[in-house]
Amino acid sequence: MAYILKRLLTMIPVLLFLSIMVFSFIHLIPGDPAEIILGQDATPAALAALRAQLGLNLPLDVQYIHWMARLLHGNLGTSLVNHEPVSLLIMQRLPVTVELAIGTIIIALLIAFPMGVLAVVYKGKFADFAALFTSTIGLSVPPFWVGIIFLLLFTVKIHLFPSSSYVPIWQNPLQNLSAMILPMVATGLREAAVLLRMLRSTMLEVVAQDFIRTARAKGLRAGLVILKHALPNALIPVITTGGLQIAGLLGGLVITEQIFSLPGFGQLLVQSVFSRDYTTVQGAAMVAALIVVVVNLLVDLVYGLADPRIRVEGGRT
Incomplete structure (x- = not known):
């Protein structure tokens, strides 16, 4: 419990620092939100009135205090462009990206772990060369190129998957899967390549240690030695890499x-930057920062589950 509490307390200064960075950097974007909303033909009086209404005429430190006060009450503000609550816009888009990220990681794990284990068990043989080839190709080919090839092949040529038919999974699971499987695989291949290379190299280091040789000297089967002794001791670097990938x-x-054509969170953020929608960019950036911090916290907790010594040492410090 002390280990978890300590990690939670470390989130407070991190989030405070990130809030200052998000608020400061967004004002470096060129352009006037009042001009974007009213248009370039707006009169100076109308622009001044709108800036006063939005609080844009106040000093930056006062604007930050007001923004943080709203943020602490769960109010992310209202979009300057479409006049909808930012929290509503995020809640509409975030599930798409979360689903895509979860599916990507699941595909990456399904590819990386079996191939990584087989590469170590059959080092120098076909399984090992196949793992190296897969990781090299996955790291060399960008996901967007794979996505375009998938669209041309499976959508335009074969007509196996629709080009743009996303619906929430709770409305139509089959249609949702048909729209999400290609982007999940396209991004999952690269993430699998990263995990596969890390898992293989880490496990090769572990199997060269004395306790693995002792386990083999006791007559344990090679597969049991790998799964029961080598794999658990190789998980920490893999967990770190996986956490960074999720973030x-x-x-x-x-x-x-x-x-x-997926209406995701990233697309909302990019569109808001181009339209100079300050409040949406700030709210989305803070939500993204919070998710990254939470993911790092979960990675720390998984460390404790994978290696109890980390949890004990963390509770003592």
Whole structure:
């Protein structure tokens, strides 16, 4: 419990720092929100009145305090462009990206772990070369190119999947799966390549250690040695890599969402930046930062589950 409490307390200064960064950087974007809303033909009096209404005429530190006060009450503000609550816009888009990220990670795990284990068990044989080839191809080919090839092959040529038919999974699971499977696989291949390379290299280091040789000397089967002794001791670096991948997917799926016409969170953020919608960009950026911090917290907790020594040491410090 002390381990979890300590990790939760460390989130407070991190989120405070991120809020300052998000608020500060958004004002570096060129353009006047009042001019975007009213148009370039608006009179100076109308622009001044709108800036006063939005609080844009106040000093930045006062604007930040007001923004943080609303944020602490769960109010992300109202979009300057379409005049809808930012929280509503995010709740409409975020489930798409979360579903895509979860599906991507599941596909990556289904590819990386079996191939990584087989590569170590059959080191120097066909399974090992297949794992190296897969990881090299996955790292070399960008996901957006894979997505375009998938669209041309499975949508335009074979007509196996529709081009743009996304519906929420709770409305029509089959139609949702048909729209999401291609982008999940397109991004999952690269994430699998990263995990596969990390898992293989880490496990090769572990199997060279003395306790693995002792386990083999006791007559344990090679597969049992790998699964029971080598794999658990190789998980920490893999968990770290997986956590970074999950956090990175939040912003890395923007191109994939664009290619497959998915109304996701990343697409909302990019559109808001181009339209100079300050409040939406600030709210979306803070939600993204919160998700990244929570993912890092979960990774820390998984560390404790994978290796209890980390949890004990963390509770003592």
